[in-house]
Amino acid sequence: MATTTLLPEEAWVAARLHRVAARGADAGPALAELYQAYRRPVLLHLMRHRLSPEVADDVLHQVFIKVAERAGQWRGDGSAAGWVWAVVRSTRLDAHRGEHELDLDDDAWDALLEVTAATPTDTHSHDLQRCVVEGIQRFAREHPERADAVRLLHLEGWSVAQLAPYLGRTAGATREFLSQCRRVLKPYLEPCLIYLRPES
Amino acid sequence: MVEPTTPPDKPQRDWDETDQRWLDALTQRDPAPAHDEPALEAALLREALQADAARVERSAAFQAVTRPELGAERLAKLMREVDQRGLLQAPAPSFWRSLWSGSRRGWAALAGAGAMAALLGVLVLPPLLAPETIYDEPPGWRGEAQLIRQAVEQPRQQAEALAQRLKPLGLNPALYQRGRSFFVVVELDAQQASAAAAALREAGAAATPGLLRWEYAPRP
Numbered sequence: 001m002a003t004t005t006l007l008p009e010e011a012w013v014a015a016r017l018h019r020v021a022a023r024g025a026d027a028g029p030a031l032a033e034l035y036q037a038y039r040r041p042v043l044l045h046l047m048r049h050r051l052s053p054e055v056a057d058d059v060l061h062q063v064f065i066k067v068a069e070r071a072g073q074w075r076g077d078g079s080a081a082g083w084v085w086a087v088v089r090s091t092r093l094d095a096h097r098g099e100h101e102l103d104l105d106d107d108a109w110d111a112l113l114e115v116t117a118a119t120p121t122d123t124h125s126h127d128l129q130r131c132v133v134e135g136i137q138r139f140a141r142e143h144p145e146r147a148d149a150v151r152l153l154h155l156e157g158w159s160v161a162q163l164a165p166y167l168g169r170t171a172g173a174t175r176e177f178l179s180q181c182r183r184v185l186k187p188y189l190e191p192c193l194i195y196l197r198p199e200s
Numbered sequence: 201m202v203e204p205t206t207p208p209d210k211p212q213r214d215w216d217e218t219d220q221r222w223l224d225a226l227t228q229r230d231p232a233p234a235h236d237e238p239a240l241e242a243a244l245l246r247e248a249l250q251a252d253a254a255r256v257e258r259s260a261a262f263q264a265v266t267r268p269e270l271g272a273e274r275l276a277k278l279m280r281e282v283d284q285r286g287l288l289q290a291p292a293p294s295f296w297r298s299l300w301s302g303s304r305r306g307w308a309a310l311a312g313a314g315a316m317a318a319l320l321g322v323l324v325l326p327p328l329l330a331p332e333t334i335y336d337e338p339p340g341w342r343g344e345a346q347l348i349r350q351a352v353e354q355p356r357q358q359a360e361a362l363a364q365r366l367k368p369l370g371l372n373p374a375l376y377q378r379g380r381s382f383f384v385v386v387e388l389d390a391q392q393a394s395a396a397a398a399a400l401r402e403a404g405a406a407a408t409p410g411l412l413r414w415e416y417a418p419r420p
Contacts, residue, residue, distance in 0.1 A: 020288065032275060036275065040266050069287055136252050150249065155249055157227065
């Protein structure tokens, strides 16, 4: 069930950001290559944040307008991919402020969960999966920034060092933030522990 | 001074060993994860995140928005807008180069520029004296930090000199700018704080681990 987004490598991103920042004839093709590489992972990221497809597509467009405008601000001493994701984050937060979230009612969530839980055949796994999906959905709705951080750690394989500039925190403050995430998250998943205990 | 974009965190406890085990299990960096509570929490979280991610990726909406033909259409729209706004245009050739080419237009421009200069001196010189943007704006750091603020004659030079003094001590200072104020930000662990104690004291800071931030503002 693992999800892969095939993110471009750091050196590849850095080379193209440099070309965009230098402007001129080579900048357009470099921007287009970045757009093509990031389109799918960024749309996935935005829709995991419950933006509707239309808004996610619009946010993606705005992200790359900003990349074109501001590539010169990337000084080359930090992660190029991290810089691009920081632009994604700030643009997404602007979109959230505009209240463009996809708001599903309970029936819609139930329908989605039925699709999600279609793979497991036994009732026990079904219940566990339903429980954890519901838990993480509530957590993500109530603590979107914390959910974002744990998603990036697990699904995108980021390290604390990569997460820190994305969150605008130091490495130490990021660890503290993650410790808080763990504490805040616990009550959302605790009810699911019952499905992991041996049946009496 | 704290510049939060969101309310600052209120740390309630330190990062401990169980947090590290939870993180290792979440990122699956531990080749032999323990069967303890942090590992169980992380396993549940992994299950939840993967199920949630798979749900989005399998959804008809995601499949529709990532269609290759739609991607090509959106890319064309992006490049049109970038082109219309001139966002990636190369910088225009310099005025002096056009003058050197000896064209008539260049000399005419020089005469016009002379007249304009007098006008600019009167009307728009003060805004032009605004400081050049050398460094990025400081990020909105959250959490505890040691802050040292000084009003000095030459903020930029002072900040750059401090950064230069800290680098040979194995520190990695970052420079930022807001208007005429310049910032030096560095994060120290206990060992670094001890090694750089003399330089830190000289710059008005205590040699304690954590985030350190100097702000050099121009003298009023």
